[in-house]
Amino acid sequence: MEIRTRIETRIDADGNAYTVEVQYEWRVLHVTLQTTPLTLLLFNRMDSDQRQHFNILMASRGARQFVGNPFDRNWLPHVSSRYGYRIHPIHGDKRFHWGIDISLPTGTEILAGFDGTVTSVGYDADGWGNFVVIDNGEGVQALYAHCHTVLVSQGQSVTEGQVIATVGNTGASTGPHLHLEVIRHGRHLNPLFFVVTGCEGGLSGGLQYGDARPLTPEEFAILYAEAVSHLGTPYVYGANGPHAFDCSSFVAWVYRHSGIYPLARTTAQGIFNQTTPVHPSQAHRGDLIFFTRTYSTTDVVTHVGLYVGGGRMIHAGRPVQYANIHASFWQNHFFAFGRF
Numbered sequence: 001m002e003i004r005t006r007i008e009t010r011i012d013a014d015g016n017a018y019t020v021e022v023q024y025e026w027r028v029l030h031v032t033l034q035t036t037p038l039t040l041l042l043f044n045r046m047d048s049d050q051r052q053h054f055n056i057l058m059a060s061r062g063a064r065q066f067v068g069n070p071f072d073r074n075w076l077p078h079v080s081s082r083y084g085y086r087i088h089p090i091h092g093d094k095r096f097h098w099g100i101d102i103s104l105p106t107g108t109e110i111l112a113g114f115d116g117t118v119t120s121v122g123y124d125a126d127g128w129g130n131f132v133v134i135d136n137g138e139g140v141q142a143l144y145a146h147c148h149t150v151l152v153s154q155g156q157s158v159t160e161g162q163v164i165a166t167v168g169n170t171g172a173s174t175g176p177h178l179h180l181e182v183i184r185h186g187r188h189l190n191p192l193f194f195v196v197t198g199c200e201g202g203l204s205g206g207l208q209y210g211d212a213r214p215l216t217p218e219e220f221a222i223l224y225a226e227a228v229s230h231l232g233t234p235y236v237y238g239a240n241g242p243h244a245f246d247c248s249s250f251v252a253w254v255y256r257h258s259g260i261y262p263l264a265r266t267t268a269q270g271i272f273n274q275t276t277p278v279h280p281s282q283a284h285r286g287d288l289i290f291f292t293r294t295y296s297t298t299d300v301v302t303h304v305g306l307y308v309g310g311g312r313m314i315h316a317g318r319p320v321q322y323a324n325i326h327a328s329f330w331q332n333h334f335f336a337f338g339r340f
Helices: 040-044 046-062 219-229 248-257 268-272 328-333
Strands: 001-009 018-024 079-081 084-087 094-097 099-104 108-111 117-122 127-137 140-150 162-166 177-182 188-189 276-278 287-290 301-309 310-316 320-324 334-339
Touching: 001 108, 040 046, 040 094, 117 140, 219 248, 219 301, 248 268, 248 301, 248 310, 268 287, 268 301, 268 334, 287 328
Parallel strands: none
Antiparallel strands: 001 018, 079 099, 084 094, 099 177, 108 162, 117 127, 127 140, 140 162, 140 177, 177 188, 276 334, 287 301, 287 334, 301 310, 310 320
């Protein structure tokens, strides 16, 4: 509660108006919101047998992969838009996204997800661009859209793993990617759970390392100064700063407010999707370091920190603090380094 003052106009006994300064109470309600991921809440209530079952289902994504891997690599780190409601990147309104978008370079080969028949090949200028639909004859269809080139024709029989098209940027698209939909018995399914991801043989397998320029010493000094100014700030899941952070909001705040990179608030996975992976031997101060499976979620990348050299990172732990990336916990969950 605060005591504030204001000027009020009053009327005296003779009917003359006059002003007076009066005090009044001003009440401010401070609210702290704390959230817990639903999967973590459930996991903590399970017994040992239930946890084993849960971990198997999470690792296998329910063991109901109706569609094989559309690429020769782990594509999970390259998901740029998920299944469900979103703000349309072109039209700007809220729409349901019936598939997932996987951002890979133009010309990347797209593989058939199962043995079947090509039921549709076409071009939709205001939507899918070049697209292919394959049916497995058992009620499952896979749609591959925004292709650069299509290498099959309608009515053709294909086998799982056959190259059917290449990644492109055709139709209503803002960049090269594959839009992938899965339909079973007329019902759309979330491809994250029903398509082989490629991570089953190693989460970081298939990463395509690049040669993005590391920060200069001057740039890192600016970034580092912003990061250390928040040491000791509390960790709150879902917080946006500056009085509390979670791992992704801390990194986004530091990059954005230092002026080094206009990183909007997103998840650790969302940050990784914007970076170029760099080999650990090429890690440089100012790069980001990503970790996986630090809690139960469908995302591959679940935690992110700012690498500051010397085997250390600054991250939103409990609270914002330094950490040794060679500690056993972080090594067991290490995924990749990345830079903008």
